[in-house]
Amino acid sequence: MTGWLQVAVLVLALGLVHRPLGDWMARVYTSGEHWRVERLTYRLVGVDADAEQRWPTYLRSILAFSLVGVLLLYSLQRLQALLPLDNGMASVEPSSAWNTAVSFVTNTNWQGYAGESTMGHLVQMAGLAVQNFVSAAVGLAVLVALVRGFVRRGTDRLGNAWVDITRSVVRLLLPLAVLATVVLVLGGVVQNLRSGGDVTTLAGGSQFIPGGPVASQEAIKELGTNGGGFYNANSAHPFEGPTAWVSLFQVFLMLVIPFSLPRTFGRMVGDRKQGLAILGVMGLLAGISLALISSFQAGALPEGQEVRFGGPLSSLFAASTTLTSTGAINTQHDSLTPLGGMVTLFNMMLGEVAPGGVGSGLYGMLVLAVVAVFVAGLMVGRTPEYLGKKLGRREMTLASLYILTTPAIVLIGTAVAIAVPAGQAGMLNSGPHGLSEVLYAFTSAGNNNGSAFAGLSANTPFYNTALGLAMVLGRFVPIVLVVALAGKLAAQGKVPVTSGTLPTHRPLFAGLLTAVVLVVVGLTYFPVLALGPLAEGLS
Amino acid sequence: MTRQLLASVRALLLATVVLGLAYPLLLTGLAQVAVPGRADGSLVSSADGTVVGSSLLGQGFVDSSGDPLPQYFQSRPSAGDWDGAASGGSNLGPSSPELAEAVGSRRAEVASFNGVPESQVPDDAVTTSASGLDPDISPAYAAIQVDRVAAARGVSADEVSALVAQATHGRDLGFIGAPGVDVLDLNLALDRAFG
Numbered sequence: 001m002t003g004w005l006q007v008a009v010l011v012l013a014l015g016l017v018h019r020p021l022g023d024w025m026a027r028v029y030t031s032g033e034h035w036r037v038e039r040l041t042y043r044l045v046g047v048d049a050d051a052e053q054r055w056p057t058y059l060r061s062i063l064a065f066s067l068v069g070v071l072l073l074y075s076l077q078r079l080q081a082l083l084p085l086d087n088g089m090a091s092v093e094p095s096s097a098w099n100t101a102v103s104f105v106t107n108t109n110w111q112g113y114a115g116e117s118t119m120g121h122l123v124q125m126a127g128l129a130v131q132n133f134v135s136a137a138v139g140l141a142v143l144v145a146l147v148r149g150f151v152r153r154g155t156d157r158l159g160n161a162w163v164d165i166t167r168s169v170v171r172l173l174l175p176l177a178v179l180a181t182v183v184l185v186l187g188g189v190v191q192n193l194r195s196g197g198d199v200t201t202l203a204g205g206s207q208f209i210p211g212g213p214v215a216s217q218e219a220i221k222e223l224g225t226n227g228g229g230f231y232n233a234n235s236a237h238p239f240e241g242p243t244a245w246v247s248l249f250q251v252f253l254m255l256v257i258p259f260s261l262p263r264t265f266g267r268m269v270g271d272r273k274q275g276l277a278i279l280g281v282m283g284l285l286a287g288i289s290l291a292l293i294s295s296f297q298a299g300a301l302p303e304g305q306e307v308r309f310g311g312p313l314s315s316l317f318a319a320s321t322t323l324t325s326t327g328a329i330n331t332q333h334d335s336l337t338p339l340g341g342m343v344t345l346f347n348m349m350l351g352e353v354a355p356g357g358v359g360s361g362l363y364g365m366l367v368l369a370v371v372a373v374f375v376a377g378l379m380v381g382r383t384p385e386y387l388g389k390k391l392g393r394r395e396m397t398l399a400s401l402y403i404l405t406t407p408a409i410v411l412i413g414t415a416v417a418i419a420v421p422a423g424q425a426g427m428l429n430s431g432p433h434g435l436s437e438v439l440y441a442f443t444s445a446g447n448n449n450g451s452a453f454a455g456l457s458a459n460t461p462f463y464n465t466a467l468g469l470a471m472v473l474g475r476f477v478p479i480v481l482v483v484a485l486a487g488k489l490a491a492q493g494k495v496p497v498t499s500g501t502l503p504t505h506r507p508l509f510a511g512l513l514t515a516v517v518l519v520v521v522g523l524t525y526f527p528v529l530a531l532g533p534l535a536e537g538l539s
Numbered sequence: 540m541t542r543q544l545l546a547s548v549r550a551l552l553l554a555t556v557v558l559g560l561a562y563p564l565l566l567t568g569l570a571q572v573a574v575p576g577r578a579d580g581s582l583v584s585s586a587d588g589t590v591v592g593s594s595l596l597g598q599g600f601v602d603s604s605g606d607p608l609p610q611y612f613q614s615r616p617s618a619g620d621w622d623g624a625a626s627g628g629s630n631l632g633p634s635s636p637e638l639a640e641a642v643g644s645r646r647a648e649v650a651s652f653n654g655v656p657e658s659q660v661p662d663d664a665v666t667t668s669a670s671g672l673d674p675d676i677s678p679a680y681a682a683i684q685v686d687r688v689a690a691a692r693g694v695s696a697d698e699v700s701a702l703v704a705q706a707t708h709g710r711d712l713g714f715i716g717a718p719g720v721d722v723l724d725l726n727l728a729l730d731r732a733f734g
Contacts, residue, residue, distance in 0.1 A: 244716020
């Protein structure tokens with residue numbers, strides 16, 4: 001009962017915040033004025049903030065920014081031992097550094113390494129946390145470009161990627177992260193520069209007490225749906241998640257931007273009901289998922305669970321972290337019941353759209369909305385249109401490639417891993433649960449989630465390379481397709497609404513969209529789920 | 540593309556300075572001034588003033604050969620041996636035979652150590668936590684340890700129970716999370732009260 005009260009309070013808080021925050025974000029991306037600090041930024045970066053970009057240039061800016069991000073983060077890790085604040089850690093070895101660099105730049109935050117024994121404070125702050133901010137900003141920029149594609153008519157301009165990224169950080173992520181850090185520190189999350197040291201315990205043993213600027217990183221880790229823990233145990237570590245209310249607050253942080261973005265979308269397309277329909281679909285899918293995981297976990301052994309969180313809050317966190325592309329954990333997912341674990345897998349397989357990652361969740365959902373409109377168009381034999389844009393062959397080709405990309409990465413990756421000895425060697429559990437571990441890893445990487453069935457020994461050259469590849473393709477192939485789609489849409493005029501137009505703000509469409517999401521995912525992944533978690537759960 | 544790459548380099552260097560250094564360092568300064576105790580990890584000291592750990596981190600109350608000390612309340616089992624440099628769980632799934640075996644043998648040990656039937660041993664006493672550093676045990680696990688601790692210290696069970704009650708926290712705000720007993724706080728209180 002208290003479990004559902006936690007959910008009710010969370011939903012209430014999100015309900016209260018999503019309007020002002022959603023409206024604010026709409027203003028951030030439509031305002032014609034630059035703040036003074038932003039002008040300074042554009043001057044230092046050397047870009048013309050008032051020059052709008054065509055879609056290929058917008059895309060190139062984002063890809064260049066991400067590529068340089070990977071190189072910089074890789075270098076920081078490789079040079080760690082030579083830099084200050086390394087806490088005596090060695091430089092990270094190449095395959096792990098590549099995996100981690102890609103992981104944080106793609107907003108995945110899969111962690112093959114253990115934070116407290118691998119990363120010094122400098123790499124954590126100046127490397128990993130920086131990408132926590134800017135990878136979320138990139139997700140927002142891509143989303144805004146797509147929304148502009150729907151809004152604009154007969155233009156080849158999508159906005160300016162540098163402006164969208166800068167404003168995302170300056171007007172949204174940084175102020176929210178500062179506020180969240182203050183709350184987290186008051187809640188007991190540590191924030192210091194100690195390198196940690198041993199104390200003599202009460203019983204006369206010795207215990208290492210770690211340090212670190214954790215709260216400032218924890219804040220953006222949840223807000224930006226990143227999820228990479230400062231410590232190996234992530235938000236289950238008492239220094240990251242000291243109390244139950246802090247853990248619930250972290251759930252709020254990871255959900256707040258993704259659940260507010262539909263409002264932003266509605267504002268920007270000039271019809272708030274369109275946003276409400278999308279929000280409804282996201283909320284429905286999230287609600288079903290939470291109900292399922294809670295019922296599957298009821299009465300489960302508390303292996304991999306913290307006493308202060310208890311069962312219901314652990315289930316809520318597990319659902320939220322996989323429904324968004326966060327991937328932080330406050331309970332060990334590998335120790336969930338087979339069916340409970342399957343729900344977390346399924347959440348990611350939805351393509352991280354309910355509500356998904358910051359920016360990426362909504363652009364994924366909008367592509368699925370395009371597919372849903374197309375399906376409806378086929379049923380009645382009309383050229384489909386969405387928000388006044390015709391969905392012709394080129395648009396549908398891009399949307400179809402989008403929904404095929406991630407499943408291809410996940411299924412091919414899993415198949416290769418269980419076929420080669422280097423892949424088989426990593427499994428901790430045997431049988432169907434072993435398959436689930438590998439499937440979870442590629443699902444998590446391909447969908448840029450980052451949580452793990454952590455029994456898999458993934459810090460090996462094979463998994464570091466393969467999962468690194470899955471993360472790159474899983475992030476940037478969809479981004480290329482979305483920005484291209486945005487370009488095609490913006491170039492069109494607007495089709496007038498007629499009596500034959502499918503209304504996309506009604507429950508009928510929301511139901512259709514929900515069905516499309518579930519059917520596309522279900523048909524793609526059912527066979528492999530049957531071999532893994534279903535086989536384990538039913539045996 | 541070259542122009543975009545150069546702009547990217549400058550943008551990321553700027554982000555590194557602002558988001559990677561200024562942001563965490565300013566907040567560290569603020570936290571250290573405002574709530575130094577919490578920002579440093581809620582460290583706790585024994586009666587003579589030496590730091591013995593963190594009120595947030597569980598530790599082992601075992602002797603040098605790993606056997607539980609009867610005068611102390613025992614923490615949950617830890618997958619990482621309460622090592623603050625190696626947090627994490629066992630990652631064993633519920634269908635794992637290894638986990639079933641570990642749970643069975645722990646249940647027998649906890650039952651005989653505390654002189655209670657196995658049916659009274661709560662699940663948190665026989666499972667490892669997510670972090671390996673769980674500071675808490677359930678009130679039920681604390682309850683079955685009271686008589687054993689009282690006997691080992693030669694004091695009455697009521698006196699021990701009173702200290703357990705003081706170290707017990709309910710759900711946050713009455714509905715968030717689950718109740719628990721902070722084991723290190725409790726054991727420190729025992730040492731202070733009974734030497």
